Amino acid sequence: MYNFNPKRPQLGISSCVTGQEVRYDAGHKRSAFCMETLAEHVDFLPLCPEMAIGMGSPRPTIRLVQAPTGPIARCADGRDLTQALQDYGTEKSRELNVIAGYIFCAKSPSCGMERVKVYDAEGKGSRKIGTGVFAAELMARQPNLPVEEDGRLNDPVLRENFIARVYAYQDWLSIMHDGLSAAALIDFHSRYKFLLMAHSPTAYLELGNLLANLSADIDRIAQRYITRLMRTLAQPITRRNHANVLQHIQGYLKNSLSSAERVELAKNIDKYRIGKLPLLAPITLIRHYLAVHPNAYMESQRYLQPYPDELGLRYGI
Numbered sequence: 001m002y003n004f005n006p007k008r009p010q011l012g013i014s015s016c017v018t019g020q021e022v023r024y025d026a027g028h029k030r031s032a033f034c035m036e037t038l039a040e041h042v043d044f045l046p047l048c049p050e051m052a053i054g055m056g057s058p059r060p061t062i063r064l065v066q067a068p069t070g071p072i073a074r075c076a077d078g079r080d081l082t083q084a085l086q087d088y089g090t091e092k093s094r095e096l097n098v099i100a101g102y103i104f105c106a107k108s109p110s111c112g113m114e115r116v117k118v119y120d121a122e123g124k125g126s127r128k129i130g131t132g133v134f135a136a137e138l139m140a141r142q143p144n145l146p147v148e149e150d151g152r153l154n155d156p157v158l159r160e161n162f163i164a165r166v167y168a169y170q171d172w173l174s175i176m177h178d179g180l181s182a183a184a185l186i187d188f189h190s191r192y193k194f195l196l197m198a199h200s201p202t203a204y205l206e207l208g209n210l211l212a213n214l215s216a217d218i219d220r221i222a223q224r225y226i227t228r229l230m231r232t233l234a235q236p237i238t239r240r241n242h243a244n245v246l247q248h249i250q251g252y253l254k255n256s257l258s259s260a261e262r263v264e265l266a267k268n269i270d271k272y273r274i275g276k277l278p279l280l281a282p283i284t285l286i287r288h289y290l291a292v293h294p295n296a297y298m299e300s301q302r303y304l305q306p307y308p309d310e311l312g313l314r315y316g317i
Contacts, residue, residue, distance in 0.1 A: 014105035089137025194303035
């Protein structure tokens with residue numbers, strides 16, 4: 001069993017992505033971003049389901065093969081490994097209730113998150129329509145868990161979105177670990193107001209309404225809340241929505257800023273809106289103004305710092 005760490009997110013990860021030589025060909029798929037950047041801020045819990053069910057490295061290859069009941073994981077030696085991989089996924093999904101995210105190895109018949117090749121029964125062709133057996137089981141049993149593939153993390157937008165979700169889910173796990181209460185739930189929602197608004201103004205309003213009456217079953221409300229929250233945070237943020245949120249923040253600060261500061265911030269937001277500045281520019285300026293003109297409510301907003309600055313994720317968006 002694993003214990004929750006309130007100080008650092010813990011991430012499940014395919015062992016080969018960490019550099020362990022556990023693939024079918026005794027190789028690995030080490031991710032430089034994961035091991036040289038992200039590892040400074042999170043703790044990895046490496047897993048290789050194929051090794052865990054007793055296969056060595058090197059080993060016969062596995063492929064997903066279409067069957068009447070759906071794709072199965074068939075080994076090159078003829079064995080059907082579907083049930084073994086599903087059982088391992090079930091076991092680990094129970095144990096990994098303390099993790100804030102999972103990074104899967106792309107294209108793998110056990111760990112691929114999407115677009116895994118599924119071969120027809122005769123082996124004459126394939127379509128990229130499958131999900132790795134272990135990954136499918138884990139995602140089904142932990143539907144709110146932020147998940148991503150190693151290859152997709154090379155995309156700066158997908159990378160930023162995944163890490164933001166990881167830290168939001170870590171925050172949520174901390175609430176559950178400390179003990180859920182109406183006050184904690186309201187405080188959590190308050191911190192995520194502008195981040196939610198950036199992803200979906202509609203979802204922000206809906207989630208606010210959901211928390212309007214916490215005299216009912218708070219556990220049921222909390223489950224509905226986190227399900228909607230994580231689904232919303234998985235949606236990409238448009239430049240237009242970012243600009244809208246930045247303008248809302250500017251409105252909160254207008255009475256604290258001088259005329260020159262207001263003009264400077266407005267120019268930065270507009271330049272971001274039309275693509276002449278990265279998001280980091282107006283965000284940095286706002287954080288500078290908050291250091292000069294403290295505002296406890298605004299400083300609590302996760303939108304302004306959803307993850308450690310050292311990850312450098314807002315340079316390219």
